[in-house]
Amino acid sequence: MNKHLLPSFIFLLLFSFSSFAQTNKKLALGTVGSVLTDINNQHAKTSSVYALKLQTGDVMDINIENYYNENGNLSMNGKAQESPNSLFILKGNLSSLYGYLVLHDSKTAFEITTSDDLVSIEEIDIAKIYPDVYEKPMTPPVENNSLTRGNPVYSPMAQRQAVHIGKYNNEDVTKLQSRPGSEYVFYLNHSAVMNGTTPKNGRTKEEMFRVWQCTADQYSMFNLNVTTDPAVYAAAKANSVLKTGNIKFVDEDGRSNACVACFGTTAAGTLYRNPGNGDYGYGIGMTCAHEMGHQMGMSHDGGSAQTDPEYFFGLPAVEWCPIMGNYWKGGSWPNQLFTWSKGEYNTATQKQDDLKIMNVNENVPYMVDDIPTTKAIKFSNTGGISPLDNWGQIAQNTDADAFTFEVGPGGGTINLKIDPIEYLRQLDVAAKIVNSQGTAVSSSNLAKHRSAEFKNVALTAGSYSLVIQGGSELTPQTGFSNYSSLGYYAMEGTLTGAVTATGEILSGASISIFPNPSNGDFTFNGLKGENTIEVYDFVGKLIYEEKTSQTSIGVNLKEERQGIYVYKIINAATKEISAGKLIVQ
Ligand SMILES: [Zn+2]
Secondary structure (H helix, E strand, O other): OOHHHHHHHHHHHHHHHHHHHOOOOOEEEEEHHHHHHHHHHHHHHOOOEEEEEOOOOOEEEEEEEEEEEEOOEEEEEEEEOOEEEEEEEEEEEOOEEEEEEEEOOOOEEEEEEEEOOEEEEEEEOHHHOOHHHHOOOOOOOHHHOOOOOOOOOOOOOOOOOOOOOOOOOOOOOOOOEOOOOOOOEEEEEOHHHEEOOEEOOOOOHHHHHHHHHHHHHHOOOEOOEEEOOHHHHHHHHHHOHHHEEEEEEEOOOOOOEOOOOOEOEOOEEEEEOOOOOOOHHHHHHHHHHHHHHHHHOOOOOOEOOOOOOOOOOOEOOOOEEEOOOOOOHHHHOOOOEEEOOOOOOOOEOOOOOHHHHHHHHOOOOEOOOOOOOEEEOOEOOOOEEOOOOOEEEEOOOOOEEEEEEEEOOOOEEEEEEEEEOOOOOOOOEEEEEEEOOOOEEEEEOOOOOOOEEEEEEEEOOEEEEEEEEEOOEOOOOOOEOOOOOOEEEEEEEEEEOEEOOOOOEOOOOOOEEEOOOEOOEEEEEOOOOOEEEEEEOOOOOEEEEEEEOOOEEEEEOOOOOOEEEEEEEEEOOOOOEEEEEEEEO
């Protein structure tokens, strides 16, 4: 190299380095591969200590508490030797590493990030890693003392459709699992506030159940097992610590907090036992879901127009607030809805895509769509629609569940309510009834109310779909979109005039038809008095009509094409109409 050019070459190098780093405080540790090799080499020499280079020129020895390094997947965490009141984590894979060192005593923090395969370390604001310790506290709604805290009310339709749904039913609260069998596990370690299977401090098992339930609710779109069982956590951690996280309950009052993005390591968030009054189960449950959100990588959803912008107070007009905002402020809303957010509301202080962070950054998989095509509504013998038979999950905001049903030639009337059935729910139900032409004949998404309801909706004969989706209210800027309108729902009601898939009718049940399907020969039994029997084809054209006073009669459709036909039996005396399907094969 030409000596004359050297100084300017160095200048250019320095210039490009500092412009990449934004500040001169950043130190490049090397490529991802070289950093992983260094970690491997150090670990081979001594498995308990890792020497971390800081951009200050210091080297910090870390006492390692967790070390997992397999197939290029790394998870390690520990504490600085010289500062026990500290936390170090480093995790990632062959394409990216992320971590930090937090020294609480000196209130300093160093973040390790990867950009274009280059791993760097730089000093950052400690509040970025522990937002709930170093920012102003989230406060309960003291200025609204006249308002009473309103905890959610269980939907009467919530009846254990999934293990985390419905009221406490005397389960062992040290063995709760929301997704038994999933390799992704988040452990609520409440051993410090338990005596065996009994909670300390006068708390009830039901409250401990609800803490777990609220947390399971907020993460139910993911195939993630929220558990209180240490054995389940230990097994998952042994398989891959990168798929696990944990939070520790503390038997003291204090400010709950968690380390940002420490999911995938054994570093734990901290859950203090307050609030001392109000509903411990719900209050601590919301806090647990929020702190776990930090551990998944989320910072606060703030409000730039507030005096204290740190935690967004939510939108009273639609009774919605992001769970990473101030969930105490919405405590008095009767239909409070706390969800994940991507900062769509006006005054949002950041645009983190919470669901993407969990799904892409932390690799936590969504639940598999439970109704990928359509599903027939299941009726009881009397035409009732039961929430134990008819429920589902909106796991992603692109999901729509379609329940099909048929209305016979006499027409019908539907009365149906669809509830979100999780306790700390995120789902705002939007529902519509769509006819066979694809036209919505009725739709419902009640404002500030999370259910959908159809009251005395008259339906003419034909095939319908009840389509259920996550709803939105107002605009994404003034209300909320369907971004995180996710969760479980169930439905309850009645439909008169419905025809089930086998052709049985739901009223006038004394009449039977066999065989059905048939080659065109049908026998109607159980007729009473004088009746007119009519049969219609699929376009509603009358193809058969007969008056009879017999209790049993044969109907011959052998000349007709294969397909589905609708019969109608009109009783001359009572004018009662029975209807159903005939299938010619
Ligand atoms: Zn927080």
